[in-house]
Amino acid sequence: MTKNTSGRGQRDLTVKVKTARGRTLSSTRWLQRQLNDPYVQRAKREGYRGRAAFKIMEIDDKYRFLVPGARVVDLGCAPGGWCQVAVPRINALGEKSGKARGRIIGIDLQDVEQIPGAELHKLDFLEDGADETMREWLNGPADVVMSDMAASSSGHKQTDHLRIIALCEAAAYFAFDVLDEGGTFVAKVLAGGAEGDLQKLLKQKFTKVANFKPPSSRADSSEKFVIATGFRG
Numbered sequence: 379m380t381k382n383t384s385g386r387g388q389r390d391l392t393v394k395v396k397t398a399r400g401r402t403l404s405s406t407r408w409l410q411r412q413l414n415d416p417y418v419q420r421a422k423r424e425g426y427r428g429r430a431a432f433k434i435m436e437i438d439d440k441y442r443f444l445v446p447g448a449r450v451v452d453l454g455c456a457p458g459g460w461c462q463v464a465v466p467r468i469n470a471l472g473e474k475s476g477k478a479r480g481r482i483i484g485i486d487l488q489d490v491e492q493i494p495g496a497e498l499h500k501l502d503f504l505e506d507g508a509d510e511t512m513r514e515w516l517n518g519p520a521d522v523v524m525s526d527m528a529a530s531s532s533g534h535k536q537t538d539h540l541r542i543i544a545l546c547e548a549a550a551y552f553a554f555d556v557l558d559e560g561g562t563f564v565a566k567v568l569a570g571g572a573e574g575d576l577q578k579l580l581k582q583k584f585t586k587v588a589n590f591k592p593p594s595s596r597a598d599s600s601e602k603f604v605i606a607t608g609f610r611g
Contacts, residue, residue: 481516485498522563
């Protein structure tokens, strides 16, 4: 909360949203949170398609997998913020002289507005043959598979936790099929107790598995990200 302490009394500068007809209390709270979220405001200023862009920035700043020349797959890429961040870091546009030029392919169930340097496609990664299609598009295996996907909320915390863990496991199996040896898998999960099997699975397939909650992730959110590096192939 930002306040003016100039001596003329304190004035609450938090944007408040009135409940309008047809808008639920929960949606009103969500809108108020969005309007007052510094990362939402920063995303608008810097031209990113959502606040999630800062999450992948902070994850990559710590683990350094979006490097020039990397071949990257972004699962559930809409609205495209992660792709926007990846393009310059992997040198997808070839703007870094003397550095290898990378590629990023984003897929989603819906059409996504194109981003210079990224290749965006409408594709369900759960479909039979989706992994083969991806390898054909990349002309080989990927170096990174990343996912910020979340299952639709049911309003029941434990159910939502189980759904996102199942989605993350499906993304992991897709990664096993398309990653090159030494590759990296990054995915969002929700803390809640059911992620033990996922962690065990990833530890069998990768040399190192870490969990990280980026600073841009909302403090009241149970989300975290699993970063698995050194795919055993």
